[in-house]
Amino acid sequence: MDNNRQGAKASYVALVFFIGLWLILPSAVRRFNREAFAEFQAPALHLVGKGRDLARYWELKSRSPEELVAASRDLARINAALELKLHSLDDARKENIRLREMLRYPQSTEFVTVVARVSIRETSSWWQRIVIRKGRSDGIRPGCPVVFGDRVIGRVSTVHLTTSEVDLVTSPGFRCTAFLEGDDQYHVVHVSGRAGLSLSAPRAVVSIIPLEYNPPAGQIAKVMTTGLGGVFPSGLTLGTLEAGVQSTAEKHMQTGALTPAKELNFIQEVSVLIPKYPTAGEILLTPAGKPEEFR
Template identity: 30%
Template structure:
């Protein structure tokens, strides 16, 4: 009888703990930092060993198609250089226009490169562990990006490791807008490799293939970072919003290195 009461009490405590950590994720971050500090160095070692073996394979045995790839890449590089030149021109004109309009000076973004050392053990949640922590200037809430676009944000950090919530996790939310039509909404993860674009008004013009970027209004992600492209639109006869599917540009299966933005982002509406 005593055991049964103790069991029920324990379950009740756990449910309260789940409720608290679900509504206020930061409050329980400290409790779980000890196992991360113990397990993450081993994950780091194992990942480094796997990378070493993979590198040997890539650099010594898998060179058959490299010559062909090299020609194609050189072609792409030339195109990219040309595009880059155009973008430099656009950037210069943008700076001039910003000066004219007396806009807030664009801040220099500081980033810390980090390596993914572990992934979420459960198929239901989408997080990764990176090999940089508070000692490297990483704090809870820092946005994490890769050249392809937004990856996620730091949800907890120990001294040398941090846990990153990916944008495809169902608990993730990013304020976003469609680049072409400026339609706004919230990007939420679906725990799979795609996201949903919530709260997009039915009147907004959205087409398959449209680029979706961060709006910067959430105060977490800087404005203009790429998220993904619209892969499906369902506009029902009733209801205020339309259903929009977004496929992220980032391939989360192959995520190996990331950049953590350590500069505290402030949008144009916040006081400096």
């Protein structure tokens, strides 16, 4: 009985000791520990993702040959259409390069694209965060935009060696500037995520909408990136502006709700756009008081 009590006491003492030790450890050591834990966790995250891919594979294997043939035929048609698009895009790109050379304009390719699978998406932060299977070793840096096709998914918030965390458009940590479809004056509006319950509808807010803006009647206005902020290329879709835009309390501006792209709910694969110049995330990570480091 006494031994048990002593053992319990020893456990508490050990707990207090380790908590105390953690508190007094230098921040570099604590950061290392956190990083090490993230890297230790990474294979497990990979395994979860791979397991899900495998489940999908076996699910497809169970389909009948007729279904697969039909799917293959549909895919072939889509491929053919995409091939055509690809050709025209390639022609447009070449024309663009030629014109830029002729006018001595700098080439516009400022991003390198890295494709990444979604490794894990926790239910508790469904509309806030995803983890992808690419990290520092793939050149990903904090602040890089994350897209799916022409739709914005979010931006990289934390980078580990082989994984990265992405704040989604609907995360409270996300914000960017946008143009509204149908606004001839190209007023710059702000889009920011809002915290919401995991199983509730995703939430993001469009603010600073000028009073003179009226969404086209009966149409859904797309909300698109401006390209002014230096993070997202221009013209990417953030979502659509819901009906029912309202004036602010002081009646200077309007605010509205953003419906994000539907892919945000079941996203499996994303593209990370890595700019060729340092991202703000990197700049802000430099210690305060040492501004000369990036001058």
